[in-house]
Amino acid sequence: MPSDWNNWILQTFDHFARNSRVYTSAIIAKDLTEDSSRSNKTNSPSVQLSACVGLRVLRLYTHNDRVLFQELFEDQRTRRSWLLFSHQGFPELLTPVYFPLDNQVKIVNLSHDGSIATMWETYQVSQKNKQRIVPYGRWVSNTNTEDLNTQSETIDAKTRTGNKARDSLHPFATLGPSKDFKVKARKMRFGVLETLEGDSVLRRTDLTGLYLECTTLEMPIVKYRVPLPQYEPFTILKPQADGKVELEGVFGKIFDALKEITNFTTTCHRVRDGQWGSVVNGLWTGMVKELSEGTADIGVAPLSMSVIRSTKADFLIGLMVSGLARFTSPLRDIVFINFKVVLKRPSNEDYMWSVYTKxxxxxxxxxxxxxxxxxxxxxxxxxxxxxxxxxxxxxxxxxxxxxxxxxxxxxxxxxxxxxxxxxxxxxxxxxxxxxxxxxxxxxxxxxGPPLPPMKDLEDVYKDSSITIGFTRGSTIANEFNTDNPLYRAILQRLRDEDLVMSPEEGVERALKGGYAYMAWEYFYKMNFGGECGAFLLPPSYFPHQASIALQKDSPLVPILNKVLLDIQSVGLLQKWWMELNVARTDCSALVTAPIELKTVLTPFLLLGCSLLVSLGVLAAEVVVYRNGRPIAV
CATH class of the missing domain: 1.10.287.70 (Helix Hairpins)
Structure with missing residues (x-):
């Protein structure tokens, strides 16, 4: 058969397999290798099999078989589900192959008479760690069903090997591998098949030996103008002697829970440029830059998810979504995130020259x-x-x-x-x-005076006396770069000095007047809820989800997501978020305060000017009277 027919045959077989709903690609290593040697490099085994989307089956008994499998498995196009038939020495045979944490390879070891087949899984938490081989299931022919109960107990005991003690008093003990995984038995024509239920990857929560470099950004406790209650914000960094930092706060608690459950180790450092991550002059900044360059494995902070950031990093399930925290079902364990415009609240001091004429x-x-x-x-x-x-x-x-x-x-x-x-x-x-x-x-x-007649961001933009700005390196920088005419007009007017390095600096500039700061609403209300010198415009902008970020295509994403869902199911996330409640000042309440000098300066100046004018008129009248008085002889 001509080699150029291969793609056509594979596509035709794929079409029929899709229609029949059942698809198994059986690979004969000898034929595939010979066909590859007769063809050019562009017709490699990986290319030939790239159109196959079903389960790939391969006999793995010799060194050449392993070399062929390694070539196919290391290619991203052919790294999907594999079923390998091998002998009892398969652990040594597969040692040179790197099995990522999220691989879907099953290894079948047949008995000498072919009546019993045991199924195994193998994976590595990283390329530096050894392979872990764990049982997945078994098949028993009808002639050996009398041994089913005994073997079932053996396999079930093996699946618990290395698990944590069930009687541990640690609060996270019930969330880890100590959970019993259900075994599903299915009677087939020639025997009984027993396998563990669920996704294999989600069972690999023991990451002992894995080291992760963590990058983070501090969101400190802010005290501005008025005393605010103490609370634990999202990230609190405590410097260590080696230059690293210890992570605390809500995200610190979440990260510690992930470490406790999965047993990986980590050290954290402050992000080098102090920014979240955005594209500036075609280059990435902040935590996203460190994740994409490989200098960090995980970014632990409320990093907003966006389409452009998702091209450089993967995110765990959203711990914050658009809106304000309500703690109501079904999102009672999630804090909401969006942005609003912060403006200076007018006061009588702002109308010193018009307080009695306005x-x-x-x-x-x-x-x-x-x-x-x-x-x-x-x-x-x-x-x-x-x-x-x-x-x-x-x-x-x-x-x-x-x-x-x-x-x-x-x-x-x-x-x-x-x-x-x-x-x-x-x-x-x-x-x-x-x-x-x-x-x-x-x-x-x-x-006090009424609020300015502004309803939304467009009204603020039309007021030429107000400058619009936001935190440097935040996700808003990318959100303004859209086809929205208003956003593009704001971005074109934006200057480098309009950006601030922190929310505290942004609110401080807004309180001075003439500056509109785009603030994360939840963080603003927690830190500046008692500041009555500013107010928020009602509309919300740039709704986002925010969560922990990892390197792009990281196999840890499904595993850590599963652990986060387990943490959420026991109510810990809700508990941590509710601890962030901060008492806020009611700025609408009437408070009696002495009138300042600036407020009454206008009438005093008016009276003083009137007095001077009166004295001037009097002087003029005296002069006129004296000049026009008749002279005595």
Whole structure:
């Protein structure tokens, strides 16, 4: 058969196998090796078998068989399920082969008469560790079913070899390999097949001998302006004498639980550049960089999951998801994560020059001034057109009218009906002005000025006096680089000095005014929940899950995920998250406080300026009077 037919035959066989739902690829090592030697390098056994997606079966008895299997197994395209038939010496025969922790290889050892077959699994926690061979199941022909019960007890005892003591008092003892794995028996045509239930990889939770280099980022206890309750945040790093750090906090507890259950060892260090991980000028930074370069095996911190980060690292199950922590089913053990805009809350100090004029809008003040002028002119003409009584000059009419607006009476005798009507209009205006102005002024001095009329991030962007920023190296840097017109416009306006190195620095800049900080909502409320000098806009942005990250394609992911689910099932995650509850200050509560000098400085300055103007006018009048006085002879 021509060698160029191989791909066609494999694809045709694959098509029929998919339709029949049962597919076994039986490999004859001799034929496959000979065919490979006759073909070129591009038609290697791995290439020939890459289209086969079912169980691969291979006889493994000789050194050449092992060499062929090693070539096929080390190729990512042909590293799927394998069933190897071998003799009792297979452990020594397979010693040179590296079996990753997540491999799906089963080894069958037949008895001399072919009536009993024992099935084994082998794996290594790392390339530096020795192979571990554990029993998986057995097949017994119908002629040997009388020995089934005895052999079942033998295999079940072997599966427990090396497990922890069931009577251990440690809280994690019941989560590890000490669990009994169920054995499933199936009667077949020629015998009985017994195998362990479930995924083989998930049973490999004993990682003794595995060493992991951990990278982490500290999220410290933050005390800013007001005293905050002490609490354990997500990661607390304690320096060690060798330059490493000891990891504590919630993620430290989770990591310690993983170590206790699986028995691996580790040392942790601070991430070199102090960043989470994002793409800057085409290069990765932070923890993601260390994971992708291999300088760290695992990143322990609430690292946000994103599509671009997933190209360089794998994540465990989400320990934090988008939203705010509610501790309600079915996510009662998960803390939620999203981002909100932090802005400075306005205060009376911000309106030092307008604290006594902002009660009315500019249009209202304009109407009041116009109405005052009209009434003063009316009073003037009413006094002039009357045939009797005191006639007012324009200055007298203005002084009398303005004084009435401010609640000041007059010593002039108002006897004519027209003049009294104008005076009544002045008094009515004064009553209305006093009622509305005083009520608004008292409220403003009591509860402070209202929040800015901003609803979302777009309103903040439209205000050119406010700069938008976020933490350097966080996942937001990649989220802004999308097709969203608003996000792209914000990214184009962003300057390097708009980025901050920590949430504390970001909130500090926001409290100074003119800066909008994109903060992780949950962390902000825990650390700055008592800070009433800032507020959050209602909309949430960039919902994410956050968890522990490992190197890309790490075989540890399914195993550690299984352990995390076991920890969650006993309620430890919920307990640790609930310990993070922090009492927050109700910024809407009314608090009586002395009025500061800045608040009353405006009227004092106005009075002082009026006094100076009065003295100036007096000086001018004296000079004019002296110059115009007749000289005595």
């Amino acid at each position: 009660q009315f809008e500019a249009g209202v003040w304009g109407v009041l001034a116009l109405l005052t002028v009209v009434l003063c002119l009316s009073l003037y003409f009413a006094s002039r057109c009357s045939p009797r009584g005191q006639r007012l000059s324009p200055s007298d009419a203005f002084i009398v009218g303005t004084g009435m607006v401010f609640g000041q009476g007059s010593t002039l005798r108002i006897e004519r009906t027209s003049e009294r009507g104008v005076v009544l209009m002045f008094l009515l205006l004064q009553v209305l002005l006093l009622a509305f102005y005083t009520s608004n002024l008292v409220s403003a001095l009591t509860v």
